[in-house]
Amino acid sequence: MAIVGGSAELNTGAQIPIIGLGTASMNTNEEDIKAAVIAALQVGYRHFDTARVYGSEHALGKALNSAFQSGLVSREDVFVTTKLRNTEHDDPVAAIKDSLINLQLEYVDLFLIHWPIKLRTEIPLTPLKEEDFLPLDIKSTWQGMEQCMEMGLTKAIGVSNFSCKKIEDLLKHAKIPPAVDQVEMHPHWHQKKLRDYCSKHNIHVSAWSPLGAPNTPWGSNAVMDNPLFQEIAQKHEKTRAQVMLRWGLEQGVSVLPKSYNAGRIAENFQVFDWSLTSDDHDKISKLEQKKIQQGELFVNSTTSPYKTLEELWDGEI
Template sequence: MRSNQARLNTGNVVPLIGLGTYSSSYDGETTQNAIHMALKMGYRHFDTAKIYGSEPALGKALMEAINNGVVKREDIFVTSKLWSSDHHDPVSALNQSLQNLGMGYVDLYLVHWPIKFKSWAEYPMPNEEDFEELDLKTTWAGMEKCLELGLCKAIGVSNFSTQKLQHLSDFATVSPAVNQVEMHPMWRQNKLRKYCEVHKIHVSAYMPLGGPGNFWGSTSVALRWGIQKGASVIVKSFNKDRMRENVGALDITLDDDDMINIEKLVEEKILRGDHLVNKTTSPYRTVEQLWDDEI
């Protein structure tokens, strides 16, 4: 029987297909309806973040489902993320997220970006005056405290390059369980995936379908590629037919020729992070510096 989950270095398991809850035109009721649909289709992994604004709607829908006996809390996997303005106090930030969710813990808490903003910058597009110097050692100590207090089952990072993971390993008492990054057939993350495999860090792919067009095949093919590479995939669609098609990726297999042909595609990163780069206040003067030339 084919497994639909991966085991983390904590011993916990993560479902291989997750539903992302970010939306550029956020609507709580639409999100709640999508969560209920997803549960009926078999989704058990749900991805949110403080900056998405979707924690309250996600929590409400999941708690309704739990209270109605549709699913048990231990059978769902909830991921949230530390926003860049909260690096000074991850414990308080996670407590706020848990209050938004109406839950006692999340299964995974991630550092959203390797960048720190001043505490007032609770918005996605920073101004030049919003940046602060990142002290990752202090941030990670706060993440480890979240784990120690039982506010989460695992901690990890997002948008970290190989070099930034190596820097983290210099002082981390607890190794990150997950690195959530952009990954799809046209941005394959070969170097990063090799590093993570050696160091037992699970890769979770956002934007796993890549850009518009999907000329390598169906969306299921793109998702299956990521799964066969050992990643979990976070898909962001509230369309019922697309949601069903996405979860169908668990039921197909790509053969060696498929995988080889995908390796031949020209790579292009979509989310470059240009908004986190400037010449004066950001710790990253160029996009290449943000990703340590893994771009």
């Protein structure tokens, strides 16, 4: 089945649909997530982004399973990404097997190391203590990720929140190179250096928080509220969110907007039959750059492998 809206080719040869529905939310109500997934499938989404830590795998699995049963889509039509928790670096195979039970799937399409950080315990959005950090051995974590792929539990493996340097270090000992780096990217955080690096190494970039994550505890309304997007949106008779998503697509990345609102889910998918002008790109290219989620919680001067934010992002901040 053709992917509505288009796809990009991964270094495995598989296609990744360039719009995916994000599922990180304070709202983990199963019925709301299921309704959002079904609404997304109905308007053409074929890519779903989840993670162990979001608490959305189970509801996503239920929704997909009911869509397979009803014939709305088949397993081969959808692309499902999930991620290794920071507490699961010792055994990626056991972790993905748990995810597959939650998702009611035999394989995922993409399995990512969520962060370059290894923790003993983690409760989302609560501060970490010094004793929560464990020494990171990314080589052994990656071997476990490779094993997941060799066992057919995932079709591709990749990373998330990795700088160019961290990918470069990984490539030195990877048997299977990462297919994807999923990172924060929106018009206020262009990720130009990382995109150039990934393009040279045939690694696809996916944009998380492509709208700047308005109205979330981890995001900001600053991107959405920038008057430039209202101006560009009015000119094209589109919405601000559509302008931001279209901008991401025109940079050659896939975008993962999260919404559990049927109207906004449909709105975010209407980004294929029009384009931004070079004047729009010029204005967006001049916007002040500021990473919203800097990952301060992963930095400390004693037990974290990263004593400073500079070290966490290898200066790319």
